[in-house]
Amino acid sequence: MPTISIGSTVISYTIEVRPRRRYMAIQVDGQQRLKVLVPIDYPLTQIEPFLLQESQWILRNVMTPTPTSPSVQKRFVNGETFWVAGDVVRLALTQAADKVSYVHREHDQLIVSLAQESLLLETEMVRAALVAWYRQMALEVLPARIEYYKGIVGRGPERLKISEYKSRWGYCRADGLIALNWRLVQAPEPVMDYVVVHELAHLRHPHHQTTFWYAVASILPNYAAQKRWLSDHAAELGAW
Numbered sequence: 182m183p184t185i186s187i188g189s190t191v192i193s194y195t196i197e198v199r200p201r202r203r204y205m206a207i208q209v210d211g212q213q214r215l216k217v218l219v220p221i222d223y224p225l226t227q228i229e230p231f232l233l234q235e236s237q238w239i240l241r242n243v244m245t246p247t248p249t250s251p252s253v254q255k256r257f258v259n260g261e262t263f264w265v266a267g268d269v270v271r272l273a274l275t276q277a278a279d280k281v282s283y284v285h286r287e288h289d290q291l292i293v294s295l296a297q298e299s300l301l302l303e304t305e306m307v308r309a310a311l312v313a314w315y316r317q318m319a320l321e322v323l324p325a326r327i328e329y330y331k332g333i334v335g336r337g338p339e340r341l342k343i344s345e346y347k348s349r350w351g352y353c354r355a356d357g358l359i360a361l362n363w364r365l366v367q368a369p370e371p372v373m374d375y376v377v378v379h380e381l382a383h384l385r386h387p388h389h390q391t392t393f394w395y396a397v398a399s400i401l402p403n404y405a406a407q408k409r410w411l412s413d414h415a416a417e418l419g420a421w
């Protein structure tokens with residue numbers, strides 16, 4: 182299936198030839214899958230530029246595929262693996278001494294101490310504790326990366342927001358807001374940096390044309406490898 186990269190989000194789509202059409206069109210079906218309808222003999226090289234032009238609409242209307250493979254779907258159980266800054270760690274669940282759950286990392290273990298007397302299901306408690314821990318990490322790590330790279334890019338955001346998104350790693354708005362997904366801190370540092378530089382570069386180049394990618398490459402010549410890591414692991418990092 183062909184794919185299109187919009188920012189750091191990779192979206193797959195299908196192409197359907199419609200003999201009676203005169204122009205290309207895009208459609209999203211009930212499962213939020215993207216379809217490109219093309220007239221007969223339409224040059225396929227036109228598809229990608231067209232999709233990029235419609236990228237904002239696509240991002241609003243299409244979700245990146247929800248993972249269904251069992252290795253990707255998290256169960257929040259002992260021994261299950263998670264990514265922390267590019268390291269693979271294993272969950273170790275224990276009972277906390279008090280009424281607050283907390284998480285700490287010890288080498289390749291992510292120890293989740295579960296609060297007593299909670300009304301939540303255990304899996305919900307584990308997830309909530311992990312999300313809080315990753316979010317805290319994102320609040321410590323990502324602003325520092327923005328701070329570092331804004332000196333190199335020559336522009337910084339008006340405002341930085343760290344939030345949770347299912348299908349995007351970040352975005353940059355015309356008013357100078359940059360938003361980053363806390364899920365990014367699961368990725369190796371060079372991958373986080375790629376997204377940071379990607380969004381900072383949008384402050385000057387609010388599009389994905391050649392000049393934009395040239396600006397990214399001038400700072401991170403190896404960015405394609407990081408972009409690939411992100412799309413290879415997007416399902417897993419965004420699945421929970």
Ligand SMILES: [Zn+2]
Nearest residue numbers: 187188189383
């Ligand atoms: Zn982008």
